[in-house]
Amino acid sequence: MKAVCWMGKENIQVHDVPDPRILNPRDAIVRVTRTAICGSDLHLYDGYVPTLEQGDILGHEFMGEVVEIGPGIDKKKLKVGDRVVVPFTIACGHCFSCEEKLWSLCDNSNPNAWFAEKMMGYSPSGLFGYTHMLGGYAGGQAQYARVPFADVGPIKIPDGLSDDQVLFLSDIFPTGYMAAENCNIKSGDTVAIWGCGPVGQFAIRSAFMLGAGRVIAIDHVQDRLALASAAGAETLNFEEVNTLDALRDLTGNRGPDSCMDAVGMEAFGHGALYLYDRIKQALRMETDRPVVIRECIQACKKGGTVSIPGVYAGFDDTIPLGALMNKALTLKTGQTHMMRYMAPLLKRIQAGEIDPSFVISHRLPLADAPEAYKIFRDKEDHCTKVVLDPWAEGAVAA
Amino acid sequence: MSPSLQKTDQNNQRLAVMLGCGLALYGLSRRSKTGIAIAAAGAAVALAGRQTGPKTYSAHASFTINCSPEDAYRFWRDLENLPLFMHHLESVRVTGDLSDWVALGPMNTRVHWAAEIVDDQENQSIAWRSLPGSDLSNSGSVSFHPGTGGRGTIIAATMVYTSPGGALGRTAALLMGRHPEFALREDLRRFKSLLETGEIPTTKGQSHGPRGIHGQASQVLLREKQNMPAPPLEHEDESHSNLVLRRSA
Ligand SMILES: NC(=O)c1ccc[n+]([C@@H]2O[C@H](COP(=O)([O-])OP(=O)(O)OC[C@H]3O[C@@H](n4cnc5c(N)ncnc54)[C@H](O)[C@@H]3O)[C@@H](O)[C@H]2O)c1
Ligand SMILES: [Zn+2]
Numbered sequence: 001m002k003a004v005c006w007m008g009k010e011n012i013q014v015h016d017v018p019d020p021r022i023l024n025p026r027d028a029i030v031r032v033t034r035t036a037i038c039g040s041d042l043h044l045y046d047g048y049v050p051t052l053e054q055g056d057i058l059g060h061e062f063m064g065e066v067v068e069i070g071p072g073i074d075k076k077k078l079k080v081g082d083r084v085v086v087p088f089t090i091a092c093g094h095c096f097s098c099e100e101k102l103w104s105l106c107d108n109s110n111p112n113a114w115f116a117e118k119m120m121g122y123s124p125s126g127l128f129g130y131t132h133m134l135g136g137y138a139g140g141q142a143q144y145a146r147v148p149f150a151d152v153g154p155i156k157i158p159d160g161l162s163d164d165q166v167l168f169l170s171d172i173f174p175t176g177y178m179a180a181e182n183c184n185i186k187s188g189d190t191v192a193i194w195g196c197g198p199v200g201q202f203a204i205r206s207a208f209m210l211g212a213g214r215v216i217a218i219d220h221v222q223d224r225l226a227l228a229s230a231a232g233a234e235t236l237n238f239e240e241v242n243t244l245d246a247l248r249d250l251t252g253n254r255g256p257d258s259c260m261d262a263v264g265m266e267a268f269g270h271g272a273l274y275l276y277d278r279i280k281q282a283l284r285m286e287t288d289r290p291v292v293i294r295e296c297i298q299a300c301k302k303g304g305t306v307s308i309p310g311v312y313a314g315f316d317d318t319i320p321l322g323a324l325m326n327k328a329l330t331l332k333t334g335q336t337h338m339m340r341y342m343a344p345l346l347k348r349i350q351a352g353e354i355d356p357s358f359v360i361s362h363r364l365p366l367a368d369a370p371e372a373y374k375i376f377r378d379k380e381d382h383c384t385k386v387v388l389d390p391w392a393e394g395a396v397a398a
Numbered sequence: 399m400s401p402s403l404q405k406t407d408q409n410n411q412r413l414a415v416m417l418g419c420g421l422a423l424y425g426l427s428r429r430s431k432t433g434i435a436i437a438a439a440g441a442a443v444a445l446a447g448r449q450t451g452p453k454t455y456s457a458h459a460s461f462t463i464n465c466s467p468e469d470a471y472r473f474w475r476d477l478e479n480l481p482l483f484m485h486h487l488e489s490v491r492v493t494g495d496l497s498d499w500v501a502l503g504p505m506n507t508r509v510h511w512a513a514e515i516v517d518d519q520e521n522q523s524i525a526w527r528s529l530p531g532s533d534l535s536n537s538g539s540v541s542f543h544p545g546t547g548g549r550g551t552i553i554a555a556t557m558v559y560t561s562p563g564g565a566l567g568r569t570a571a572l573l574m575g576r577h578p579e580f581a582l583r584e585d586l587r588r589f590k591s592l593l594e595t596g597e598i599p600t601t602k603g604q605s606h607g608p609r610g611i612h613g614q615a616s617q618v619l620l621r622e623k624q625n626m627p628a629p630p631l632e633h634e635d636e637s638h639s640n641l642v643l644r645r646s647a
C-alpha cells in the first residue's frame with residue numbers, strides 16, 4: 001500500500017510499504033477512504049516533537065471501511081463492511097482511566113509507556129502516528145491502517161453523510177468542542193481564542209453552542225480571521241494590535257472570562273521573550289515556544305479559566321506562575337477524550353447544526369502529501385485544512 | 399553443571415585474566431595511541447575474566463489492576479500463565495506441587511530450573527523458590543491487596559536471582575537484563591494489560607517506511623527491538639481467541 005512516511009525534519013515521502021495486518025485479537029484493519037493533515041502533524045514536520053523515527057507512517061485523522069477484524073471483536077460491535085471514523089486516541093475501554101471516560105489517558109494502549117513515564121511520570125494513551133513515546137503506532141495517512149482496540153474507538157457512520165462531513169469527528173471537531181467545554185462557559189461569557197486554525201475554528205463554533213455571549217478570535221492569517229468572523233466572532237490581528245491591550249479594551253478592563261490556547265508550541269510572537277524562546281527552541285534546549293500560554297494567563301480575568309488544547313512537548317521556563325497563582329486561575333488541558341464527544345457531535349452534524357466540511361480548503365491525492373504539508377504549514381494558497389484521498393488517481397509511490 | 403565443566407570454566411577465566419594483563423602491559427610498553435588502545439582492550443579482557451563470581455539480583459515492583467484480588471490471584475496461581483506476560487520465560491509446566499521452568503536467554507540459550515510453592519494464601523499471596531541443584535537459583539513472591547474504595551487490586555512482586563559464577567552466570571545476568579527492576583515492572587505492566595484488556599499492546603510486525611540508519615538506531619534506543627512482547631497471535635494461531643480473557647466492553 002501507499003503510505004505517508006516521515007523521513008526527517010521537513011522531509012515527507014510517500015512510500016510503498018506492506019499492507020498492515022491484525023496483530024492482536026481486538027485489532028481491525030480499515031481501508032482508508034479519507035485522511036487529513038492536522039496542526040499537530042506540523043509539529044512533527046518541523047521536527048519539534050522528540051521520538052519520531054525515520055520511516056514512521058504519519059496521520060491520526062482518518063476514516064474508512066472495515067475490511068478485517070480480529071477474533072477478539074464482538075461482531076455486534078464492529079463487522080467487516082462497516083463505515084467508520086477512527087478517533088486519534090487509542091483506548092482499551094477497561095482500565096481505570098477508560099472507566100472514568102478519560103480516554104486519552106488509557107493505561108493500556110501505549111506499548112512504550114515506560115518511556116513516557118520517564119518524561120511525564122505516568123503515560124497517556126497511545127496515539128496514531130504520533131511519536132514512539134506515545135505508542136509508535138503506524139498512522140492513517142495511508143491506504144490501510146491497523147486499528148487496535150477497534151471495539152472501543154471507531155464510530156459507525158450512517159448513510160447519507162459524506163466523508164468530508166464526518167471526517168473531523170476523528171480529532172479537530174471533538175478537540176475544539178472539549179477545549180470550549182474546558183473553558184467552563186456560563187451563559188453570556190466572553191471567550192478569547194488564540195489561533196484560528198482548524199482547531200480554533202471548531203472551538204469558536206463550540207463556544208457559541210455552549211452559550212458564550214462573545215468570542216474574540218486572534219490570529220494573523222487574514223483568511224482564517226475571515227472564517228472566524230463568519231462564525232460570529234470578533235477578530236484581532238496580532239500583527240496590527242497589541243493583543244493584551246486590545247483585549248483589555250474590548251472587555252472594559254475586566255479580561256475575558258476564559259482564554260484558550262489553540263496555537264500550541266510553534267506560536268509566533270514579538271519582543272525579547274519571543275526571541276529567547278526561538279533561540280532555545282532552535283538549539284533544542286526547549287521544545288516549545290509558550291508565547292500564547294503567557295498571553296492567556298496575562299489576559300484572563302481574575303478567577304477565570306485557561307484552556308489549552310494546543311500541543312506542548314517539553315519543559316518551559318517562561319510561564320508566569322505568579323499571575324496564574326495570584327489571579328486564582330483554573331488551568332484545563334489534555335489530548336481530547338475523543339469517545340466522549342464523537343456520538344453527540346455526530347448527532348449535531350446529522351441535525352444540520354454544523355457542517356464541518358466548511359474548514360476544508362484543499363482536496364488532494366495522497367501522493368501530493370509532501371507538497372500538502374508545506375502549503376498547510378506556510379498557509380500558502382489560502383490553505384486552512386487539507387484532506388487527502390488515498391485512492392485518487394495520480395498516486396505514485398516514491 | 400558438571401564438575402569438569404566448572405573446571406574448564408575456571409581455566410578459561412584464568413586464561414582471560416593472564417591474556418588481558420599481558421595485552422595491557424604490551425600496549426603500555428608501546429607508548430603510542432595504538433598502544434594505549436591495546437592496553438585498554440587488554441584491561442577490559444582481564445576484568446571480564448575476573449567478574450564471574452556468584453551474584454544476586456533482586457527486584458521489586460507494584461501495579462494497580464482494575465480487577466478483583468480473586469481474578470488476579472487465580473491467573474497468577476496457574477503458573478503456566480506466567481510466560482504470557484513474563485518476557486524472559488519460555489514455558490512453565492506444573493506437575494503436582496512442583497513446576498519446571500524454562501527461560502530463554504540471548505541467542506536462544508535456555509536455562510532450566512524446578513520450583514516449588516513455599517507459601518500460598520488464597521487470594522492474598524503466593525511465594526515460590528527453585529529447588530537445590532537448579533541452573534539458576536531464584537525465588538519470588540507476589541501479593542494481592544484490594545485498593546481502597548474498590549479501586550481494583552494492588553499487586554506487589556519481588557524476585558531474587560542468584561546466578562552461579564562462570565559462563566552460565568553471565569547468561570543469567572543477561573537474561574535478567576542490566577535492570578532487573580525494569581524487567582519486572584514491564585512484566586507486571588503486561589500482566590495488567592492482559593487482565594484488563596485480554597491482550598498486550600504491541601506494534602511489533604506493523605508496517606513502516608524505510609528506516610535508514612537513523613531510524614534503526616532510534617528503534618534500539620527505545621528498546622523497541624528487544625523489549626516488545628511477541629504478539630500472542632504469532633504462537634497461538636487457532637486458539638488465540640482464548641487470550642481474550644475479558645468479555646469486551
Ligand atoms: N489537544 C488535542 O487533542 C489536539 C488535537 C488536535 C490539535 N491540537 C493542537 O492544536 C493546535 C492548533 O491546531 P491547528 O490544526 O488549528 O493548527 P494550525 O497550525 O493550522 O493553526 C494554528 C494557528 O495559530 C496561529 N498563531 C500562531 N501564533 C499565534 C499567536 N501568537 N497568536 C494567535 N494565533 C497565532 C497561526 O497563524 C495558525 O493559524 C496545535 O498545537 C495542535 O497540535 C491538539
Ligand atoms: Zn490532530
Ligand SMILES: [Zn+2]
Pocket residue numbers: 091092093094095096097098105106107108109
Ligand atoms: Zn484503557
